[in-house]
Amino acid sequence: MPGTNVGGAVRLDLTGLDRMLAALTDDGYEVIGPTVDQGAIVHDSVRSVSDLPVGWTDQQEAGHYRLKRRSDRAVFGYVVGPQSWKKHLFPSRLRLWKASKQDGRLEVQTDEDTTPPRYAFIGVRSCEIHAMGIQDKVFTDGSLKDNDYVQRRNGAFIVGVNCTEPGGTCFCVSMNTGPKASSGYDLSITEVLQGEDHYFVVVSGSKRGTDLLARLPSAEATPKENREASHRVEAAASKMGRVLETDGIKEMLYANYDHPQWDDIASRCLSCTNCTMVCPTCFCSTVEDVTDLAGTEAEHLRTWDSCFNLDFSYVQGGSVRSTGRSRYRQWMTHKLATWIDQFGTSGCVGCGRCIAWCPVGIDITEEADAIRNAGPQSQSAGTKRNEVTK
Amino acid sequence: MTRSLHRVLGSHPFFEGLPERHLEILVGCASNRVYYGGDVILRQGDDATEFFLIRHGRVAIEIPSPGGPRTIQSLGPGEVMGWSWMAKPYRDRFDARATELSRVIALDGKCLRDKFESDHELAYELLRRFVGVIAGRLDNAHLQLQDLYGSASDGR
Amino acid sequence: MAADMGPAATLPLPYVVTRRRRELRGTYTLELEPASGEGGVSPAPGQFNMLYAFGSGEVPISVSGLASDGTALVHTIRDVGPVTKALCGLKVGETVGLRGPFGTSWPVDSIEGNDVVIVAGGLGLAPLRPAIRQVLEHRQNFGRVVLLYGTRTPEDILFRAELQRWRGRFDLDVEVTVDSADSSWSGDVGVVTRLISREQFDPLNTVALVCGPEIMIRFAAQELENKGVATEDIYVSLERNMKCAVGFCGHCQFGSFFVCKDGPVFSYDRIKRLAGISEV
Numbered sequence: 030m031p032g033t034n035v036g037g038a039v040r041l042d043l044t045g046l047d048r049m050l051a052a053l054t055d056d057g058y059e060v061i062g063p064t065v066d067q068g069a070i071v072h073d074s075v076r077s078v079s080d081l082p083v084g085w086t087d088q089q090e091a092g093h094y095r096l097k098r099r100s101d102r103a104v105f106g107y108v109v110g111p112q113s114w115k116k117h118l119f120p121s122r123l124r125l126w127k128a129s130k131q132d133g134r135l136e137v138q139t140d141e142d143t144t145p146p147r148y149a150f151i152g153v154r155s156c157e158i159h160a161m162g163i164q165d166k167v168f169t170d171g172s173l174k175d176n177d178y179v180q181r182r183n184g185a186f187i188v189g190v191n192c193t194e195p196g197g198t199c200f201c202v203s204m205n206t207g208p209k210a211s212s213g214y215d216l217s218i219t220e221v222l223q224g225e226d227h228y229f230v231v232v233s234g235s236k237r238g239t240d241l242l243a244r245l246p247s248a249e250a251t252p253k254e255n256r257e258a259s260h261r262v263e264a265a266a267s268k269m270g271r272v273l274e275t276d277g278i279k280e281m282l283y284a285n286y287d288h289p290q291w292d293d294i295a296s297r298c299l300s301c302t303n304c305t306m307v308c309p310t311c312f313c314s315t316v317e318d319v320t321d322l323a324g325t326e327a328e329h330l331r332t333w334d335s336c337f338n339l340d341f342s343y344v345q346g347g348s349v350r351s352t353g354r355s356r357y358r359q360w361m362t363h364k365l366a367t368w369i370d371q372f373g374t375s376g377c378v379g380c381g382r383c384i385a386w387c388p389v390g391i392d393i394t395e396e397a398d399a400i401r402n403a404g405p406q407s408q409s410a411g412t413k414r415n416e417v418t419k
Numbered sequence: 420m421t422r423s424l425h426r427v428l429g430s431h432p433f434f435e436g437l438p439e440r441h442l443e444i445l446v447g448c449a450s451n452r453v454y455y456g457g458d459v460i461l462r463q464g465d466d467a468t469e470f471f472l473i474r475h476g477r478v479a480i481e482i483p484s485p486g487g488p489r490t491i492q493s494l495g496p497g498e499v500m501g502w503s504w505m506a507k508p509y510r511d512r513f514d515a516r517a518t519e520l521s522r523v524i525a526l527d528g529k530c531l532r533d534k535f536e537s538d539h540e541l542a543y544e545l546l547r548r549f550v551g552v553i554a555g556r557l558d559n560a561h562l563q564l565q566d567l568y569g570s571a572s573d574g575r
Numbered sequence: 576m577a578a579d580m581g582p583a584a585t586l587p588l589p590y591v592v593t594r595r596r597r598e599l600r601g602t603y604t605l606e607l608e609p610a611s612g613e614g615g616v617s618p619a620p621g622q623f624n625m626l627y628a629f630g631s632g633e634v635p636i637s638v639s640g641l642a643s644d645g646t647a648l649v650h651t652i653r654d655v656g657p658v659t660k661a662l663c664g665l666k667v668g669e670t671v672g673l674r675g676p677f678g679t680s681w682p683v684d685s686i687e688g689n690d691v692v693i694v695a696g697g698l699g700l701a702p703l704r705p706a707i708r709q710v711l712e713h714r715q716n717f718g719r720v721v722l723l724y725g726t727r728t729p730e731d732i733l734f735r736a737e738l739q740r741w742r743g744r745f746d747l748d749v750e751v752t753v754d755s756a757d758s759s760w761s762g763d764v765g766v767v768t769r770l771i772s773r774e775q776f777d778p779l780n781t782v783a784l785v786c787g788p789e790i791m792i793r794f795a796a797q798e799l800e801n802k803g804v805a806t807e808d809i810y811v812s813l814e815r816n817m818k819c820a821v822g823f824c825g826h827c828q829f830g831s832f833f834v835c836k837d838g839p840v841f842s843y844d845r846i847k848r849l850a851g852i853s854e855v
Binding site for chain 3: 479493516559568
Binding site: 125126128130133134135136137139167168171172173175176286287312313314315316318319320324327329331334336340341342343344345346349350351352354355358359363366367370371 | 584585586587588589610627629630631632633655666668669670671672788814815816818819821822823824825826828830831833836852853854855
């Protein structure tokens with residue numbers, strides 16, 4: 030796991046960044062980075078800077094996501110799109126084993142011969158680095174490690190980017206996950222646009238990061254350049270548009286399973302599962318069994334699942350969480366409270382995706398606020414029950 | 420016999436705390452009875468005039484039905500049976516049959532009913548005890564109705 | 576970093592059905608032995624395995640016994656869906672995939688010296704059977720042992736022959752009740768919690784093991800508490816939807832607990848509060 034900064038900061042120009050992508054490709058990594066596709070920032074193969082969202086920014090609000098042209102040519106002038114790196118570390122569809130049955134005899138095999146690709150992730154935000162750390166705890170810290178996840182994770186080369194502008198729905202400062210990444214990367218980039226000058230201040234977080242940097246055209250970053258970089262990141266931290274009060278949040282949610290706010294949310298939530306799909310830490314999965322037509326070969330596949338699905342909690346007799354109310358409560362209480370008891374940290378990194386991608390604009394920070402500050406009063410509280418938001 | 424009935428009733432959990440003068444009235448309305456396995460104790464539709472403290476054995480409460488009666492509840496030692504005597508139309512709702520040799524104290528509900536009119540304290544003492552029994556019986560019946568255990572091939 | 580539990584937890588191994596027995600309508604007991612003839616696992620009472628029916632899927636099934644020579648795994652399965660239907664349809668000689676054992680177990684060793692009350696409802700008797708057998712194997716280490724069993728009708732009494740053998744012992748009290756019956760049944764009719772209220776317990780030295788539908792568990796635990804049994808001395812086995820059995824898929828969560836890892840056996844004090852919140 031990459032540690033904290035190794036060596037001093039260097040200044041890369043656009044050429045240097047281009048060379049970085051080329052070097053990673055030459056080294057055999059499958060280089061994945063942000064691209065513009067279908068009106069969103071989407072993770073895809075990138076080979077050069079021109080593949081990245083140069084001159085684009087994102088406009089995010091509750092239930093709202095649009096890409097807009099910037100007035101400058103910033104390469105990393107957006108924050109996070111609907112996808113997170115779990116798309117590659119925890120794929121939405123994975124074969125766990127193959128089985129064959131001949132004459133009543135069963136045989137089961139793993140895919141010993143398929144090794145996952147070695148990825149290089151370009152443009153990983155601090156909140157996303159934290160999200161990977163959180164999923165590491167889920168998949169590698171217990172008595173069992175998910176081997177596929179371990180392979181993907183250990184091989185992945187992380188090129189992080191420190192945000193210089195917060196996104197419309199971000200609240201990483203509340204969750205202590207950004208905007209500046211302090212560890213968890215091989216390289217970390219802060220982009221500076223100053224008049225005609227456009228450069229990147231890059232620090233290394235690992236030996237292989239340092240080795241790569243040494244092959245790129247760079248110069249030691251001057252104190253001024255370092256200052257410009259850190260000022261921009263500090264500015265981002267001070268411009269957060271949202272706050273999630275995390276003080277005692279676990280106890281607060283544990284004490285409020287019957288809070289009337291859950292009914293209020295239930296009148297809006299569609300159980301569409303968008304939030305769980307875009308969330309970088311959500312890890313629930315289910316399995317699917319498929320056979321061939323002859324019925325002699327079968328596959329056992331793992332696919333993403335969501336606690337918002339009705340049959341997620343199905344036991345004999347019915348689903349334990351049969352109401353939308355209980356399912357939203359499960360998701361939010363897990364994310365902000367029970368996760369802490371399970372894994373030692375919050376499950377939320379403040380990336381704001383769930384807020385932007387919720388079709389009805391439910392805002393987890395607002396809901397937490399409502400539960401904290403409006404005490405559980407009369408059961409008839411539900412003033413917003415018939416209002417349609419946005 | 421009366422003295423031992425007095426002792427048996429007085430020490431029965433159902434009558435715990437009952438004032439002495441009420442206990443004496445009950446003893447006057449009580450008799451010790453034996454039923455053999457298969458004996459019918461109460462029949463659906465009959466005038467409800469008695470209630471029973473079961474001291475030994477087992478009594479099945481049954482609903483007559485095609486194919487044979489269904490047992491909905493069985494009562495055993497320490498339990499109380501019969502409250503139809505307390506409320507109109509004073510008719511037994513179910514059958515009650517001893518499934519094995521059973522010894523009971525039978526109490527004359529009709530006689531007590533008449534006494535309730537003038538002795539409201541006696542009425543209160545008995546009725547409040549019955550309310551507890553009925554409440555517990557109702558709660559248990561609800562659980563029985565849930566078909567909690569399910570069965571095979573319920574399907575999804 | 577935690578040690579790797581190895582492929583035994585993530586890849587089913589082929590097991591052969593060596594015996595098959597119809598217990599009740601739609602309920603079968605399978606005895607399974609490793610197809611390779613070697614290896615095999617030793618589950619503790621209360622643990623479960625994930626059984627894989629080729630092409631159909633996996634389900635968590637509690638171990639309902641160990642064959643007397645200790646190698647075969649015994650599972651009692653009720654046909655309630657496509658996977659269990661496939662498992663119930665397996666014939667002797669056919670193979671099934673098995674992963675496990677998983678989960679926490681009935682604390683039989685640590686409760687020696689106490690009176691033991693076992694409350695089983697319906698199919699809940701199956702996960703308790705290995706614990707009951709273990710208690711009886713070391714009978715002299717326990718005080719009074721009582722088994723209270725409730726089920727739907729007399730036709731739904733599971734392991735009837737074994738229950739009758741247990742009932743015939745002088746050092747074990749067995750009470751059976753059914754929710755309803757016809758007149759050919761002269762035994763008790765009523766809800767199983769009534770059996771608890773009829774018992775006398777030594778509240779200082781009684782441990783209860785409870786397994787059955789969750790509603791039954793809640794009412795039984797309440798009744799046991801009414802009788803003075805401490806919640807930390809009441810052990811229950813919970814059931815939740817499971818896909819992975821190793822804490823990855825998220826389906827079995829109950830509050831902050833993963834029933835596959837932190838359970839399925841829990842002491843009631845740990846879960847009493849959650850058990851009282853609906854749809855948690």
